[in-house]
Amino acid sequence: MAVYTPVSDDELQTFLADYDIGEVTSFAGIAEGVENSNFLVRTTRSTYILTLYEKRVKSDDLPFFVGLMEHLADKGLSCPRPVPSRDGATLRTLNGRPAAVVTFLEGMWHRRIQPAYCRSLGAAMAEMHVAGADFPMTRANDLSVAGWRPLLEACGMQSNQIYHGLYNALNQELGFLERVWPTGLPTGTIHADLFPDNVFFLGGEVSGIIDFYFACTDALAYDLAICLNAWCFEPDGSFNVTKARQLVTGYQTVRTLSAAEREAMPILARGSALRFLLTRLYDWLNHPEGAFVKPKDPMEYHQKLRFHQSASGSAAYGL
Numbered sequence: 001m002a003v004y005t006p007v008s009d010d011e012l013q014t015f016l017a018d019y020d021i022g023e024v025t026s027f028a029g030i031a032e033g034v035e036n037s038n039f040l041v042r043t044t045r046s047t048y049i050l051t052l053y054e055k056r057v058k059s060d061d062l063p064f065f066v067g068l069m070e071h072l073a074d075k076g077l078s079c080p081r082p083v084p085s086r087d088g089a090t091l092r093t094l095n096g097r098p099a100a101v102v103t104f105l106e107g108m109w110h111r112r113i114q115p116a117y118c119r120s121l122g123a124a125m126a127e128m129h130v131a132g133a134d135f136p137m138t139r140a141n142d143l144s145v146a147g148w149r150p151l152l153e154a155c156g157m158q159s160n161q162i163y164h165g166l167y168n169a170l171n172q173e174l175g176f177l178e179r180v181w182p183t184g185l186p187t188g189t190i191h192a193d194l195f196p197d198n199v200f201f202l203g204g205e206v207s208g209i210i211d212f213y214f215a216c217t218d219a220l221a222y223d224l225a226i227c228l229n230a231w232c233f234e235p236d237g238s239f240n241v242t243k244a245r246q247l248v249t250g251y252q253t254v255r256t257l258s259a260a261e262r263e264a265m266p267i268l269a270r271g272s273a274l275r276f277l278l279t280r281l282y283d284w285l286n287h288p289e290g291a292f293v294k295p296k297d298p299m300e301y302h303q304k305l306r307f308h309q310s311a312s313g314s315a316a317y318g319l
Ligand SMILES: Nc1ncnc2c1ncn2[C@@H]1O[C@H](COP(=O)(O)OP(=O)(O)O)[C@@H](O)[C@H]1O
Pocket: 002, 030, 032, 033, 034, 035, 036, 037, 038, 049, 080, 102, 103, 104, 105, 106, 197, 198, 210, 211, 212, 213
């Protein structure tokens, strides 16, 4: 459960007194997520999510995240809509943390991924890319290649607690990716954390996308690469090329990938595996005492990285 900052009933009542969202009927910490503190708030009017933004979310970035959700919701995408308080502010402070109330989305996320879900996901992602094309704000991806070395150095030799030789292996991989990382691909607003727990389904089709707190301006194809990692590996660690094909086919029903994007996919997938390996490794070594959170396994991404290191070109991804 991710609740780093507790909120008492009294603190909630005082905070929500400034909103026109009805009377609170129930309130509970949410047993999922690892980044922020999330609470489910039911009121006489509707259901909402209260989020207190934690360590990795910089206050200066919040207007981008909140603005993006408003922009996408205005374009008809099913994503949380920030709810303003009576004075019109969508970003406020609670217990010393920046906080926001957003609308609750119906649907459920799938732990066991079917190829058809990947197809629906691909189309939903491309729709998000198209809808985000005229979003006027930008935010650099601080967890792209330039951000990986500081993360690795912050983990340092402690990395070897997880597995002997891990630091050197990652250092070598990072050196390679720093040399070959693609530039000049079509860019736009990407989600950058489109994992199964952030995509809700109803009846086999994507019904909503949540958790825009890593969203940024970067290569559109990098979002696909993240999903190749997060959706297309089986629990035994093997890569399922059928799921990859479905993901890409679904994407291309809305937006066609260029030849350069297809060619870059193996490196983008490799970089994306390293990115999640590094943040997981950092969190594994540094998770706060007493927080209600289950750190995610860095070694899952080490196994994925090894697949990408041995993959032979775009064909290995069904491209
Ligand atoms: N708008 C929403 N509608 C429905 N459920 C939500 C919404 N936002 C968050 N949740 C629930 O809270 C969980 C954690 O949210 P998430 O944004 O992924 O947290 P974190 O940023 O900490 O990873 C989700 O898995 C989901 O169950």
